[in-house]
Amino acid sequence: MAGSVTWRQLDRGPVIPGGTSRGFSTGDWRQEAPILDLDRCVHCMLCWLYCPDSSILVAGGRVVGIDYEHCKGCGICAAVCPPRASAIRMEAEGA
Amino acid sequence: MSAVLGRRVGLTGNDAVALAWRQIDPDVVAAYPITPSTQIVERFSQYVADGEVQTQFLAVESEHSAISACVGASAAGARVMTATSSQGLALMHEILYVASGLRLPIIMVVGNRALSSPINIHGDHSDTMGSRDAGWIQLYCRDVQDAYDRTILAVRIAERARLPVMVCLDGFTLTHSLEPIEAYPDEEVQEFVGEGPADGYALLGGGEPISVGPLALPDSYMEFRRALAAAMERAREVIAVETEAFNTRFGRALPAFVEKFEMDDAEEAFLLMGSYADMVRDAVARWRRARRVGMVRLVTFRPFPAEEVARALGRIRHVHVLERADTLSTLGGPLGIEIRAALYDRVVRPAVTDVVFGLGGRELTDGEIDGLLRAPGAGDRLRYLGVRQEGGCR
Ligand code: SF4
């Protein structure tokens, strides 16, 4: 929320346009980072479906990378990645 | 009960509220029945089962879920109602603030009841007083007719003030007492309440995506809270206008903020909220031969009608604030403290004795009211009425 908005402009309560969290870096909370091995990925899209921060980057129907600006390191993507692919592993941040 | 209306019928407070709900036909009711407001939900679910309303009825597993479901449905643009009491209201506490913060016009009927511990199912105002700072409009009913009327009226107040409203009726005294009331024809109630929240968020209504209830950190939280306080301030006007509209439409004379009895030349007065008004009014009528005594009943507690209270008590020497809750701050009950706050800046102001009575359904007797007039205790800041102690009650 911009610091210049006055209380008189907020009469409808806390309702804001969608998608504003794009402006926040949630990646700097991260303690563990998902590391993607594209050679093992079968592009099943489970990680994309489950990631709570929309941080799995996709292009042309294929996983292409991870948005570390917004990935908060929850590890869900690694947990849902099928065992036979095991294309994502979590590593301590900065390791 | 769903037969011919627009005539006098005998109903308990709970049945009268359920009847009002049926006539309003809200989009969503989510509730978890709790004594003494149980029958509101019981009767209403029967109306739902019988197909007399179109309402989506959600039987949830707790009051926390009930109010959460109400918040969700209201944010989606629905007209929403619930009912609760005591521990149930306490369990809703967290979400009450979400409802008001999001400016959702939810209607909640509360059958007022004491809080644990010890466990007690009977009437006092401790439950809704515990919610007094949650940003909900609070209206206190005097009798069954009042409960029926204000449930209908609350719809317009909530939706035009864009704030949630609690309609409070004394547990058992009103929830379970059968009284003759004037019920209005269904069409007239429908016509009065209209279509539903005109400018709801319509979360599911298409258009641009919105985010409801986002994070607001130190750079913006305070502006939201200040705006909410302003909404409560503006609600005064809404309450006044809508009560007038209700009175005109249904031929009633509901007071919007305070009801006065024998106050024109009064020198001492009782001030109270809720169902004991009739009893105190009778005492005032009895004592009028000997003393210039009057009564003020507060209808609206949030927003607090400070101006009306100060004007009503302008020339009084001594006011007994009769109230059914305690703050345990050792300064007295919530009503007495706010009455004092409302009067403090006045040059001429009455002595205030805060009289806590009727906790957990303890009866107030004519003798006790008479006793207050016989020994007014003008220097007493706080009295507890009807409590057993060594040497008897006082
Ligand atoms: S670690 Fe969590 S936030 Fe980051 S990409 Fe995986 S699922 Fe998304």
Ligand code: SF4
């Ligand atoms: S879950 Fe694993 S295999 Fe499936 S798309 Fe994501 S990284 Fe690739």
